[in-house]
Amino acid sequence: GAGVSQTPSNKVTEKGKYVELRCDPISGHTALYWYRQSLGQGPEFLIYFQGTGAADDSGLPNDRFFAVRPEGSVSTLKIQRTERGDSAVYLCASSLGGGTTDTQYFGPGTRLTVL
Amino acid sequence: KQEVTQIPAALSVPEGENLVLNCSFTDSAIYNLQWFRQDPGKGLTSLLLIQSSQREQTSGRLNASLDKSSGRSTLYIAASQPGDSATYLCAVPYNTDKLIFGTGTRLQVFP
Numbered sequence A: 001g002a003g004v005s006q007t008p009s010n011k012v013t014e015k016g017k018y019v020e021l022r023c024d025p026i027s028g029h030t031a032l033y034w035y036r037q038s039l040g041q042g043p044e045f046l047i048y049f050q051g052t053g054a055a056d057d058s059g060l061p062n063d064r065f066f067a068v069r070p071e072g073s074v075s076t077l078k079i080q081r082t083e084r085g086d087s088a089v090y091l092c093a094s095s096l097g098g099g100t101t102d103t104q105y106f107g108p109g110t111r112l113t114v115l
Numbered sequence B: 001k002q003e004v005t006q007i008p009a010a011l012s013v014p015e016g017e018n019l020v021l022n023c024s025f026t027d028s029a030i031y032n033l034q035w036f037r038q039d040p041g042k043g044l045t046s047l048l049l050i051q052s053s054q055r056e057q058t059s060g061r062l063n064a065s066l067d068k069s070s071g072r073s074t075l076y077i078a079a080s081q082p083g084d085s086a087t088y089l090c091a092v093p094y095n096t097d098k099l100i101f102g103t104g105t106r107l108q109v110f111p
Helices: none
Strands: A005-009 A010-013 A019-023 A030-039 A046-050 A053-056 A066-067 A073-078 A090-095 A111-115 B005-006 B010-014 B019-025 B034-040 B044-051 B057-059 B063-069 B070-076 B086-094 B098-101 B103-110
Touching: A005 A090, A010 A019, A019 A090, A019 A111, A019 B103, A030 B098, A046 A066, A046 A073, A046 B098, A073 A090, B005 B086, B010 B019, B019 B034, B019 B086, B019 B103, B034 B063, B034 B070, B044 B057, B044 B070, B063 B103, B070 B086
Parallel strands: A010 A111, B010 B103
Antiparallel strands: A005 A019, A019 A073, A030 A046, A030 A090, A046 A053, A066 A073, A090 A111, B005 B019, B019 B070, B034 B044, B034 B086, B057 B063, B063 B070, B086 B098, B086 B103
């Protein structure tokens, strides 16, 4: 079946603008994760959904970042008043049930560039 | 706080060599450790997942070992090929949900 998909693949925006990044997880996966990867670094955790609820949002850097998953499938990461430091690749992953024994499957990422 | 480091940061080898990539973690109370491959501009592909009760896992030319007590894992790649060129990341779960990643080893295998 289809893997995790993310749209857009690339997003260029101006400082101060609002952006939305979308993630379509693997069908049937209840757990969904967002990570952010800066150049030359490993991915860093942002937020974890179990179903429709955010089970752990401790990685969100500040209140400009928000994510939703209203129907327990597709998720949208929203960034308000973007700053140049937000430029990174935003990765989404899903797993069957969450927890430590399930493999997380990653999407190709959205490369965000804030000018 | 769990910290994961990987050495070397970059590696360039001729085709056919056997390689060892290293990953270390500060908190040995891990549930498992996972190795990923990342190609330029692409997402992460899971290569191997070793449970905390296991010592090693093998998949084709790849073999990953885990020594929890010393906080180390190695990824062994046998008979390297140019198609193995990529960045290799190790990760451990923390607080049962999030993965903590190392900074990766960028591997180039030249013909």
